Amino acid sequence: MFSIFPIKGNVTAPNGFYCDGVNVGMRKGNDGDVAFIRSDALCDISAVFTTNRFCAAPIVHFKNYPTGFQTNFLLINAKNANAMTGSKGVEDINTIFSKLNRTEVVNPVMSSTGVIGYRLNIDKIVSAFEMFDFDAKNHEKLARAIMTTDSFEKQLAFDVVMHDGSSFKIGAVCKGAGMINPAMATMLCFVTTDAAIPKSDMDELLHEAAGQSFNRISVDGDTSTNDTLMLMANKTSGAYNKEAFREALNTITFNLAMMILKDGEGATKLVSFEVKGAKSLEDAQKASMALSNSLLVKTALFGEDPNWGRIASTIGASGIECDEELLTIHYDDLLIYSHEFRELDKEREEKAYAIMKQESFKVVCDLGLGEYSYKSYGCDLSYDYVKINAEYRT
Numbered sequence: 001m002f003s004i005f006p007i008k009g010n011v012t013a014p015n016g017f018y019c020d021g022v023n024v025g026m027r028k029g030n031d032g033d034v035a036f037i038r039s040d041a042l043c044d045i046s047a048v049f050t051t052n053r054f055c056a057a058p059i060v061h062f063k064n065y066p067t068g069f070q071t072n073f074l075l076i077n078a079k080n081a082n083a084m085t086g087s088k089g090v091e092d093i094n095t096i097f098s099k100l101n102r103t104e105v106v107n108p109v110m111s112s113t114g115v116i117g118y119r120l121n122i123d124k125i126v127s128a129f130e131m132f133d134f135d136a137k138n139h140e141k142l143a144r145a146i147m148t149t150d151s152f153e154k155q156l157a158f159d160v161v162m163h164d165g166s167s168f169k170i171g172a173v174c175k176g177a178g179m180i181n182p183a184m185a186t187m188l189c190f191v192t193t194d195a196a197i198p199k200s201d202m203d204e205l206l207h208e209a210a211g212q213s214f215n216r217i218s219v220d221g222d223t224s225t226n227d228t229l230m231l232m233a234n235k236t237s238g239a240y241n242k243e244a245f246r247e248a249l250n251t252i253t254f255n256l257a258m259m260i261l262k263d264g265e266g267a268t269k270l271v272s273f274e275v276k277g278a279k280s281l282e283d284a285q286k287a288s289m290a291l292s293n294s295l296l297v298k299t300a301l302f303g304e305d306p307n308w309g310r311i312a313s314t315i316g317a318s319g320i321e322c323d324e325e326l327l328t329i330h331y332d333d334l335l336i337y338s339h340e341f342r343e344l345d346k347e348r349e350e351k352a353y354a355i356m357k358q359e360s361f362k363v364v365c366d367l368g369l370g371e372y373s374y375k376s377y378g379c380d381l382s383y384d385y386v387k388i389n390a391e392y393r394t
Contacts, residue, residue, distance in 0.1 A: 001163040002162045002243070002247075004159070004160050004161075004244070004247065004248050004251065005160075006156070006158055007158060007171075009137065009139055009157050010139040010156065010171045010172060010173045011037050011139060011155075011190060011192040012137035012139045012171065012192075013159075013170075013171035013192075014171055014193050014234070014236075014237075015169065015236045015237060016039050016040040016234050016236045017038070017039050017171075017192045017194075018037070018040075018134065018135055019037045019038070019138060019142040020036060020138045020142065021035035021138060021142045021143075021146075022034055022035070022128050022132060022145070023145075024124040024125065025124055026077070026079040027078060027079055031144045031145060032144060033079050033145060034075070034076070034077045034124075034125055034145065035075075035076045035077075035142045035145035036073065036076065036142075037076070037190060037192065037232070038073045038074070038134065039072045039192070039234045040234070040236075042070040042072050042106060042234070043070060043072055043234045044070055044197075044199045044202060044232075045069070045233075046199070046206045046231045047228060047231070048207060048210045048229040049062075049228055050225060050227035050228070052227070054083065056082055056083035056084075056089070056112060056116075056225045056226040057083065057085050057089030057090045057092070057093060058093060058109070058110040058111050058226070059228065060089075060090050061093045061109070070106065070107060071106060071107040071232070072105060072106050072107075073106070074109050074110070074230070074232070075109070075110045075111075076111045076142075076145070076146050077110075077111075077112050077113075077114070077120070078112075078113050078145060078147065078148060079113075079115065079148075080112060080114040080118055080120055081116045081117075081225060082119070082120050083117070084117045085117070085118070085120075088119060089119060089120070092119055093110050093120075095122055096120070096122055096125055096126055097110075099126045100129055102134070109230075111228050111230070113146065113148055140153065143173050143175075146175045146188060147175050148175060150175050150263055151263055152263060153173075154173065154175065154260065155171075155174075156171065156172055156252050156255055157170065157172070158170050158171075158251070158252065160241075160244050160245070160248050162244060167239055168193060168194050168195035168237040168240060169193065169237070170191065170193040170195065170248050171191070172190065172192070174189035174256045175187055176188065176189075176260040187214070187227060187228075188228050189214070189230070190230050190232070191229075191230065191231045191252065192231075192234075193231070193232070194235065194237040195233060195235065195239060195240045195245055196233075196235040196240040197235065197240050197242075197245055202231055202233060205246050206229065206231050206249070209229075209246075209249045209250050209253040210229050212253070213250070213253035213254040213257040214229060214260075216375065216376040217258075217261050217378070218292040218293045218378045229253070231249075257377070258270065267379035267381075268359070269356075269360065269361075269379060269380045270360040270377065270378075270379055271360065271361060271362065271377070271378055271380075272360075272363070272375055273288050273292050273362075273363050273377070274362060274363070274364045274365070274375040275373065275375075276364070276365070277326075277367040277368045277372075277373070278321075278370050278372040279321050279367075279369045279370040283321060283367075283372065284367075284374035285374040285376075286318050286320050287314075287318045287365070288374045288375060289376050290317070291363065291365075291376070291378070292376040292377060292378030294310070295381060296313075296314070297311065297314055297378075298378065298379070298380050298381035299380070299381050301356065301378075301379075301380035301381075304356040305356070306336065306349060306352030306355075306356055308336045311329055311337075311363060312324070312327065312329065312337065320367075321369060322367050323368070323369065324339065325339045326339075326367060326368030327366070327368065328366045329365050329366075330362075330363070330364040330365075330366075331352055331362070331363055332361050334351050334352060334355060336352060
């Protein structure tokens with residue numbers, strides 16, 4: 001038995017973690033553009049990265065460490081992805097860390113977000129080392145420093161208390177609003193904990209958490225070169241329960257994933273796409289993800305058009321086994337399509353319009369062929385999405 005309570009502090013809520021964010025001139029305004037997370041004690045670290053074949057330099061740098069390495073320092077920068085920069089991008093990271101001049105730092109790692117194809121401004125990033133308060137718990141500054149096109153900070157923390165009175169804390173911060181497509185992980189998300197979790201459990205539960213959260217969302221169907229989900233555990237609480245940690249981690253990652261969808265560039269609606277009655281889990285997943293990625297479906301959501309034809313055609317085009325005689329489609333609990341009701345009458349169309357005007361609703365497609373189901377999540381595609389991304393560098 002255990003209880004989970006929300007607390008403040010995101011990554012600094014667990015014992016022994018610190019963070020700060022500063023502006024070194026890469027971003028206009030007062031928000032930071034370089035940040036850090038550090039721990040007093042060495043941390044086991046587990047990560048899930050993008051499946052994009054052009055992994056950014058920070059991911060390559062991370063993978064150059066030996067398996068099972070520990071760290072106590074993470075550096076993050078915005079405005080520059082350090083992606084498609086070749087071996088020089090990794091060399092630049094090593095150069096930056098060589099100037100950190102903090103003997104207590106062990107195996108530092110880096111994460112970056114921003115424009116692809118440009119090398120880091122080493123001098124500007126290194127200047128942050130003189131500006132950081134390394135003993136601060138400025139979690140709000142961290143949350144804002146890692147943002148790109150985000151419109152709000154995304155952060156959560158929990159205190160997890162077991163029946164014997166022992167407890168541990170887990171906290172997280174993430175960024176993401178565009179270039180979001182499930183592919184092992186998505187966006188940047190950093191999770192800290194003082195739970196005494198074994199490294200093997202970290203790897204298992206982090207992959208599981210990614211699968212039920214970030215891997216199920218899509219803003220625009222694009223997979224970034226920098227996608228990172230990272231868990232750091234300093235184990236200083238001495239407390240741990242696997243099921244309690246699983247629930248806390250899954251709750252944090254799922255809620256952060258929903259924040260990303262809500263903040264999808266120009267998004268006005270958050271919609272779940274459940275495909276059930278499939279012959280296999282693979283079919284259910286393929287069809288569900290096709291719906292959450294479809295541009296035609298996304299624009300129909302934005303236009304509040306209850307045209308079930310876009311839903312049906314996307315399922316048919318996904319390549320799965322399906323039959324129009326067996327298919328049913330519901331918006332929330334309203335039947336939109338079945339082989340007996342192929343045309344919307346006035347009453348049902350009006351009810352469908354009312355559902356689609358909501359900020360969130362569900363689309364449920366029953367294939368009528370088997371017992372497997374899968375649910376993914378998406379948002380609409382608005383005029384603002386085009387404007388934001390057309391002007392991304394300007």
